Amino acid sequence: MTNYNYSVMPQPSKDVYAACLKKPDHITSDWLEPHQREYCKSEHAVWDILYSRQMDILQDRACDQFFKGLKDLNFDRGGVPDFNETNEILSSMTGWSVVPVPMLIPDHVFFFHLANKRFPAGNFIRKPDQLDYIEEPDVFHDVFGHVPMLTDPSFAKYMEAYGKAGWKAIEYNHLKALSALYWYTVEFGLLSTDQGLRIYGAGILSSAEESIFSLQGKSPNRIHLNVDRVMRTDYKIDDLQQTYFVVDSFEELFHATEQRPFDDIYQNIGASFQYAPSALLDTDHVYTRGTQEYSLRGGHASGADPV
Numbered sequence: 001m002t003n004y005n006y007s008v009m010p011q012p013s014k015d016v017y018a019a020c021l022k023k024p025d026h027i028t029s030d031w032l033e034p035h036q037r038e039y040c041k042s043e044h045a046v047w048d049i050l051y052s053r054q055m056d057i058l059q060d061r062a063c064d065q066f067f068k069g070l071k072d073l074n075f076d077r078g079g080v081p082d083f084n085e086t087n088e089i090l091s092s093m094t095g096w097s098v099v100p101v102p103m104l105i106p107d108h109v110f111f112f113h114l115a116n117k118r119f120p121a122g123n124f125i126r127k128p129d130q131l132d133y134i135e136e137p138d139v140f141h142d143v144f145g146h147v148p149m150l151t152d153p154s155f156a157k158y159m160e161a162y163g164k165a166g167w168k169a170i171e172y173n174h175l176k177a178l179s180a181l182y183w184y185t186v187e188f189g190l191l192s193t194d195q196g197l198r199i200y201g202a203g204i205l206s207s208a209e210e211s212i213f214s215l216q217g218k219s220p221n222r223i224h225l226n227v228d229r230v231m232r233t234d235y236k237i238d239d240l241q242q243t244y245f246v247v248d249s250f251e252e253l254f255h256a257t258e259q260r261p262f263d264d265i266y267q268n269i270g271a272s273f274q275y276a277p278s279a280l281l282d283t284d285h286v287y288t289r290g291t292q293e294y295s296l297r298g299g300h301a302s303g304a305d306p307v
């Protein structure tokens, strides 16, 4: 078994398939901005509009750990949070911090920061005419959606384990398979609770439409998480999901990942995904068999209703 040094950034060779991203000139190899951006009044106002809209929608939809995190971090004070103030509280709770980056960053840099308990957050905020759709994650998605969950000790441990898993994914040249796991958990995961399914994925928490669709839509499948299966499942990055994966607890999520060597998965999967985003397998533990009506009507591009 390889021992990796997580304090040193992994350096994938040119043969590893990864997105090509052009680093801005003022950024060093860790891709960190020297400072959090100073937001103007209208940018803080965009945060406040999104915050208040999501807080209305997320009542009885988001998990308790998310609401507790928002409160612990004082995110209800209004405006984009000051990272220094956030980090004082967050680091005392789980050892994590949030750090500003200019844009999407390369996978190997992302793994390096997560493995060292740093969550990279976009330094920009969407414009007032882009409230519902942005091409790259901004500070609202990254901080409102992701950071409250990092106050939960088990979820925080999962995120660190996920970052550390990146070294092996690079070694096996299977970044896409590990990305699918992040997608279906950290971004679009659902939690089973005594009150019913609740949202913990940041991609849902920061989206008004998907907060409702993910829980109440007839179209999507809802399936219990199986890490091996998820890492073989394709996903859509520009539309509502066709399948959501459910966990019983963040301890389950952590153990399913941390105790996996992943070698057998990487040794047995091909270069492309085995299962379509809408696939249902005989071995799935299915909560909801979706109609897939939304995507069969053409999804977002066709103006289909998110039913």
Ligand SMILES: [Fe+2]
Pocket (backbone or CB within 6 Å): 137, 141, 142, 146, 187, 202, 203
């Ligand atoms: Fe995200």
